[in-house]
Amino acid sequence: KNEVEQSPQNLTAQEGEFITINCSYSVGISALHWLQQHPGGGIVSLFMLSSGKKKHGRLIATINIQEKHSSLHITASHPRDSAVYICAVSKIAGNQFYFGTGTSLTVIP
């Protein structure tokens, strides 16, 4: 069983919709990361969380340490948000990432 599980695997939304992507993990972590990957492979870090909530523009990320769960929300979605969103955790030692399988988001105009 993967240590990081994401849902849904695929998501199609109409422009303007509110989007939620979920991530659950089963190990002790030092931080949880939300990443964005566009076609061609480049990965960009969106958020690094160890507690609470962070907001950047239309993106909001939350984490519940007790429940080992995080959510990424996109408000007023736009076609340029179409990408794969990946949840990753860094364990206490080493800091290497362990990744979920990603959520492929398509926002239709």
Next chain:
Amino acid sequence: DTGVSQDPRHKITKRGQNVTFRCDPISEHNRLYWYRQTLGQGPEFLTYFQNEAQLEKSRLLSDRFSAERPKGSFSTLEIQRTEQGDSAMYLCASSFGIGNEQFFGPGTRLTVL
């Protein structure tokens, strides 16, 4: 700051050949990570360095794989006797210290025919 760079961006090789990839991290970053991503999957950890020391290797890193970071700056990942199952995107990332954000390179896409 030009970010993390990787070379080549694409590599096509025949089964049984050796390949080597290079990663240049952000200059002040002391940690460097290699990951592998197959189609439709999230990346998987391969190995990481702190300065020139290789501190951990995943069991995914078979004896055909070797990584070096000789001067604590750039790193190379070599795959010997490539197999079709090695076809993947090889990603490099770097960070400064523990617990900080990792910055990813564009990846090297390997295709083994």
